[in-house]
Amino acid sequence: MIKVAIAGYGNLGRGAECAVKNSTDMELYGVFTRRDPASLKTLTGCEVYSMDDILNHKDNIDVVIICGGSATDLPVQTPALARHFNVIDSFDTHAKIPEHFANTDAAANEGGKCAIISVGWDPGMFSLNRLYAEAVLPNGKDYTFWGKGVSQGHSDAIRRVAGVADARQYTIPVDAALDAVRSGTCPELTTREKHLRECFVVAEEGADLARIENEIKTMPNYFADYDTTVHFITAEELKRDHAGIPHGGFVIRTGKTGLNGENSHVIEYSLKLDSNPEFTASVLVAYARAAARMNAKGDNGAKTVLDVAPALLSPCDGAELRKRLV
């Protein structure tokens, strides 16, 4: 059995807890938290320890799934833990992945550990699909669409508008853009043409709704470049109809083959997820298995999903996989 620890216990940590429980070859050693361990009640009743003590548990843990946030937690936690443990994280600030990789690689190599970073669905499963599709169809172009799903960052941005009590923002791919991409014409699409933004807003009593709507729609970076719709609803409606954290998206590559590019092909990968954090956590757990195995075979340093042979993700052995899945 692979002994797994979870560092951080928010939505992602809880998702990882459930996914480890669902794995036949893993056992959850415990959750490590920066909060008071006594204050934390886990879903499965597993052990809870203080993050400050994690090095004392080193010999009992094969791999740590780090469930912190990309903005401030992971840039510090992942290199720090990778010096002592095999680790997995879901670092998703795309522009900073090279820097995070370098920092983690140095630490993991020093400690002789394996660290797989930026695991999840984007980055993660979408990265894999961009790579496979490009490798097979080098003469082509790929597109990534997100949604329909809740964007936490955009929901937070709305909540910062004066007079807003709560909000939920959905990112929605534009059907016409998806169809244009699938047609193989390799269209150049603007930001506005690719995605819509739909906002459900609970206003404070007496707030100026027209001003709120205008402030949202003209907000630079977040909304100004998109066709945005704003719906004002009650707190009860928000709770009843928008409590979930769904997400998903599409990676589509079209490309040509033949002596003169005579033939066109479309490769499409899509996800439709009821729970973004639970799915992300499920990917993390599969790669935790791979990290433990790679390190057991002497493979150290930082990796991404692109560096991991697919078979390492499965609890089944090669012979069974060949028989059943190839």
Next chain:
Amino acid sequence: MIKVAIAGYGNLGRGAECAVKNSTDMELYGVFTRRDPASLKTLTGCEVYSMDDILNHKDNIDVVIICGGSATDLPVQTPALARHFNVIDSFDTHAKIPEHFANTDAAANEGGKCAIISVGWDPGMFSLNRLYAEAVLPNGKDYTFWGKGVSQGHSDAIRRVAGVADARQYTIPVDAALDAVRSGTCPELTTREKHLRECFVVAEEGADLARIENEIKTMPNYFADYDTTVHFITAEELKRDHAGIPHGGFVIRTGKTGLNGENSHVIEYSLKLDSNPEFTASVLVAYARAAARMNAKGDNGAKTVLDVAPALLSPCDGAELRKRLV
């Protein structure tokens, strides 16, 4: 530059020739054929050699892409060549993959070479997607649908019916079945519920069309278990409207996460291919790159796509891939 040889020059070999030409880090050393080399005119004007002489070219070739058929060619050719070369094949008789793997593994290990078998889209890209989806969502079920596309085996079966001059058969997934699968209800689907078979038949002059149609529709294994439609057309119409070799399909997995399976997810991968052999050949060429690299790092024996780290398929280095695709 990776020096590639192509063994066998049918549709797949020609597709490989085009794909190698389209690769920035590969050069085509030549085509090897069992026919008289002088009789063979290649698309790119590359060198043509006799298969009997291939061992004399051993030092000039990094990897051989074997483009024979699964029925009789590959079970012999792949182990024989794997003893002396890194090789790739597209062996697609699913039930015999374990046996073919074992034979090839023994030969490749003896020769210190790397052999990646069963490369293409099914087996191949579809195998990968079945594995990734199962590893991430172990609590779920996957489905594979094929088409819309030309089945060579079924077209051949029709041609063997008395009175048939030529034929083309399309395998078509049933939309209602696709929708039922995507709904996450994990339906049990019969053969008939999953795919339709549509046949375009050129009859010989004076042939009994009703008898031909009946013989096709009741043919065991090939058509009896399906809803089959038969259209009689002229040889000119067949040539004009059905000359291509399109194919494609879907791998869909639905699964549940959460403490009690509260949340559902859908992972879908699909291909829409204008040319089945050219796309298959493009996958072979990407894996040829991987085989040469794996062997250069000392990795011997038989592999499938499940054993190959994705980054090995790309001509780009890790830093570029992380920056651009992760």
